[in-house]
Amino acid sequence: MKKVLVIQALHDDGLRLMRKRRDVRFEVVPDPTDSILRDRIRDADAVIVRGSLLTGSVIESASRLQIVSRQGSSITNLDMAMLTARRIPVAISGTAIASSAAEQTLFLMLALAKHGLAHDAATRNDNFEIREDRHAIDLLDRVLLIVGFGRVGREVARRALAFGMHVLAHDPFVEDAVIVTHGATPVPEFRRVLGKADFVSLHTQASAQTHNLIGADELALMKPTAFLINAAWGGLVTEMALYEALATGRLAGAGLDVFVGLRPSPDNPLLRLKNVVLSPHSGSQTREAVSRNSRMAVQNVLDAFDGTLNPEVVVNREVLRP
Structure with a gap:
């Protein structure tokens, strides 16, 4: 036996x-x-x-x-x-978890695009005037850059395309023809197109090569109206650099399902920002x-x-x- x-x-x-x-x-x-x-x-x-x-x-x-x-x-x-x-x-x-992780990514994107947290809080306080601030945006015709085009990245692309987004994808381990088959445009060097993306979503594996993949230099290349999504692994992003970009208006917002370590420390400054949507690494926990x-x-x-x-x-x- x-x-x-x-x-x-x-x-x-x-x-x-x-x-x-x-x-x-x-x-x-x-x-x-x-x-x-x-x-x-x-x-x-x-x-x-x-x-x-x-x-x-x-x-x-x-x-x-x-x-x-x-x-x-x-x-x-x-x-x-x-x-x-x-x-x-x-x-x-x-x-087994690809579709659930992809849905979590879209949830973070939509919460940021529609100012979901702010609108929820305002509605509970009888503040319907917030609907006139015109901060919410559509996903239609926005550019999404997916970094890491494995199982989850492909599921994210499928859903983003259904929203009418333009999808760029970077993955050195996936042939361009495969990326095209999934409706995305391959990009050989993702840093060169960071300035074109309205959303950047990370779906690459954690490794020595991808540790701090997104740091101060990469964030400086992004548009100030752009959003960063990380529902993959916390070590992909330099958290303090992300905080500084968000706090100074260099970046519009971020959606994070993962952090450096299993959970953020109570004094992590990202927890204090209103332009960040957070979830407790729950994308694969449906x-x-x-x-x-x-x-x-x-x-x-x-x-x-x-x-x-x-x-x-x-x-x-x-x-x-x-």
């Missing part, structure tokens, strides 16, 4: 899928530490993990590990060098997304056991080669 080690929580829909297999048993570790994981992973054939660290010392303790299945798409919490050296595939469930995420994470494990794992969901595909 195969053992699946579930680190942190897994939605009931994912657990139900595993229970259907009589050749699979699972163990949930809700509060993982390295010492606990080193002990529990020794006889595990698979690991399902969310945001907990899976360190090299823990991986070294595994003697039967066939696959690590990540709920979501970030792999920054995994020792990829160790897993790849031991030829253990790492599967992600990015497609009822449907959490269910899909858990089921896909489990299905990737079962497929690995059955020898039918889809290479498209594997991050380190080199381990699949003979």
